[in-house]
Amino acid sequence: xxAASSPRPLWVRRVLLGALLPLLTLSGTACGSxxxxxxxxxxxxxxxxxxxxxxxxxxxxxxxxxAAARDHVARKQEPWLSAYKAMSTSKYAAADYxxxxxxxxxxxxxxxxxxxxxxEREDAIAAYTQALLWNITGDRAHATKAVQIMDAWSDKVxxxxxxxxxxxxxxxxxxxxxxxxxxxxxxxxxxxxxxLKFQRMLRxxxxxxVRPGSADFNGNWDLVMAxxxxxxxxYLNDHAAFDKAAHHFRTRVPAYFYLSSDGPLPVxxxxxxxxxxxxxxxxxxxxxxxxxxxxxxxxxxxxxASYSLAAAAHIAETAWHQGVDLYGEVKDRLAAAxxxxxxxxxxxxxxxxxxxxxxxxxxxxxxxxxxxHLQGRLKMDxxxxxxxxxxxxxxxxxxxxxxxxxxxxxxxx
Numbered sequence: 001x002x003a004a005s006s007p008r009p010l011w012v013r014r015v016l017l018g019a020l021l022p023l024l025t026l027s028g029t030a031c032g033s034x035x036x037x038x039x040x041x042x043x044x045x046x047x048x049x050x051x052x053x054x055x056x057x058x059x060x061x062x063x064x065x066x067a068a069a070r071d072h073v074a075r076k077q078e079p080w081l082s083a084y085k086a087m088s089t090s091k092y093a094a095a096d097y098x099x100x101x102x103x104x105x106x107x108x109x110x111x112x113x114x115x116x117x118x119x120e121r122e123d124a125i126a127a128y129t130q131a132l133l134w135n136i137t138g139d140r141a142h143a144t145k146a147v148q149i150m151d152a153w154s155d156k157v158x159x160x161x162x163x164x165x166x167x168x169x170x171x172x173x174x175x176x177x178x179x180x181x182x183x184x185x186x187x188x189x190x191x192x193x194x195x196l197k198f199q200r201m202l203r204x205x206x207x208x209x210v211r212p213g214s215a216d217f218n219g220n221w222d223l224v225m226a227x228x229x230x231x232x233x234x235y236l237n238d239h240a241a242f243d244k245a246a247h248h249f250r251t252r253v254p255a256y257f258y259l260s261s262d263g264p265l266p267v268x269x270x271x272x273x274x275x276x277x278x279x280x281x282x283x284x285x286x287x288x289x290x291x292x293x294x295x296x297x298x299x300x301x302x303x304x305a306s307y308s309l310a311a312a313a314h315i316a317e318t319a320w321h322q323g324v325d326l327y328g329e330v331k332d333r334l335a336a337a338x339x340x341x342x343x344x345x346x347x348x349x350x351x352x353x354x355x356x357x358x359x360x361x362x363x364x365x366x367x368x369x370x371x372x373h374l375q376g377r378l379k380m381d382x383x384x385x386x387x388x389x390x391x392x393x394x395x396x397x398x399x400x401x402x403x404x405x406x407x408x409x410x411x412x413x
Contacts, residue, residue: 047246048324050239058321059181059231060314060369061408066135066186069407073136083394083407084136090396092122092129092403097145099123099152109163117168120157123149124175125403131182132404143187146179151194154201160209167221169209170228171401174314176202177231184235202232207241219256219269219296220304222248223311224401230318246326249315253330256308257337258294266290289353293340301360302341309337310366310402317369317409327373335374335382338367342384346391363388365395368405376411 057063072080087093100123102116130146133139153176160169180198183190210225210232226248233241251270258266266284268275274283281288285299295305312334316326327334344350345363367389374380389395393410397403 048242048322052323054234054237054242055321055323056185056234057181058318059178059234060318060321061178061182062321065408066182069132070136073407079393079406079410079412083396083404083410086394086396087129087404087407088133090129092126092397093133093142095141095145097126097130097149099126099149101152101156103156103158105157105160105165105168106162107160107164107168114162114164117164120153120168120172121175121400123153124172124179125397125399127179128175128182128403131179131186132407135182135186136407140189143183143189146183147187147190147194150176150180150183150198154194154198157201157205159205165209166211166225169206170221170225173202173206173210173228174224174231174401175403176206177228177235181231181235199236202236207232207236207238218300218304219252220307220311222252222269223256223308223315226252227311227314227401230315234318234322242322245315246319246324249312249319249326250329253312253333256296257312257330257333258290259292259333259336260290262290264290266296285355287355291340291354293336293338294354295337295341298341298359299355301362302345303360303362303364305337305341306363306366307398307400309334309341309370310364313366313370313373317373320373327378331374331378331380334370335380335385338370338374338385339382342367342382342388346384346388364398365392365402365405366398367392368395368409368411372409372411 055062057066069080069084073084091097100116100119102119105114105116105120107114107117127146127149130142130149134142134146176198180195180202184195207229210228226245229241229248230245232238233245248270254262255267255269255272265275265277265280274280277288284290284294284296287294287299295308297304297308312330316330316334319326341363344354344359345361347361350357350359367385371382371385371389375382375386394406395402395404396406
């Protein structure tokens with residue numbers, strides 16, 4: 001793909017970074033640990049100024065974390081080397097990966113066949129995978145492939161329809177934004193016109209459909225939509241969207257993960273009337289006893305609770321890179337939820353008060369980011385989460401919206 005023909009300050013910065021990329025090494029990060037102390041974030045405030053520029057790259061993965069991953073792989077250190085090998089041998093890393101874009105993506109909420117749903121999610125993950133490979137290897141073929149995939153969709157997609165449109169746009173949108181963030185700020189060969197077309201796609205086709213705040217939906221929808229909104233906000237330099245995602249994190253996380261300090265009943269989602277014992281019992285899938293770490297969807301299955309653990313950590317991580325400490329507002333709640341679900345995922349027999357004594361142990365690759373901050377940066381003790389994470393490494397992709405987080409966020413003592 002030809003380089004942009006009209007240099008501009010952003011283009012120049014990307015050229016310089018792209019030229020230096022293979023030479024970059026991690027400065028000041030101890031061997032055996034991922035980056036867990038991004039510069040300037042240690043004393044992050046609770047809000048950011050409307051005129052404060054966004055830090056790039058900074059949608060889930062920071063420049064320092066990219067350098068750390070590259071350094072660990074070059075040194076053949078575990079678990080990063082195994083994570084890199086898993087990523088580089090996946091179908092998403094194929095040199096001949098071919099995107100299949102649709103003008104209309106139809107995703108029904110029932111058993112009716114959809115159109116383009118799997119293809120869109122997989123193409124978005126493939127773009128992100130190729131962008132990470134470019135950043136790890138410096139091989140421009142991966143950069144070219146990443147932008148080829150993104151350009152295919154920005155040239156074609158116009159709308160999302162059917163009942164799962166919001167969730168679908170969130171799953172795909174978060175991966176698209178992460179991929180675009182990496183390519184725009186580490187690669188010099190994405191023509192300006194194509195970048196702008198991709199930005200328009202996110203603004204016009206994704207952001208209007210991703211609307212966190214649907215209080216009566218299961219909470220994983222809301223948190224994944226806030227995750228996508230946050231990532232797109234950073235890539236698009238959209239302060240209003242960033243603030244919307246941060247607000248929703250602050251209202252939805254306490255309403256999804258229970259702490260005894262909430263009182264005898266969970267917090268009610270903002271804008272919802274789910275505030276009586278009877279309504280809460282239904283909304284929490286029959287659960288009437290509430291203990292630290294329980295999630296709104298625990299008794300549905302651990303898979304959906306795990307989606308929410310990942311999405312909440314993603315939002316807080318991206319905000320952290322942008323100088324806002326959302327983690328600090330929910331660290332005890334998030335730690336309790338990670339430990340609660342990890343304990344039973346590892347095989348501990350659930351008590352009779354929990355989901356009638358039966359749980360569905362199907363967590364996904366969703367613990368690395370939260371563990372990295374809580375145990376890595378904050379030195380909190382999460383033994384169950386650490387044990388589960390080590391057993392599951394390298395955490396790969398759920399083929400929805402989580403991908404390669406052992407490579408980018410693994411923390412190891």
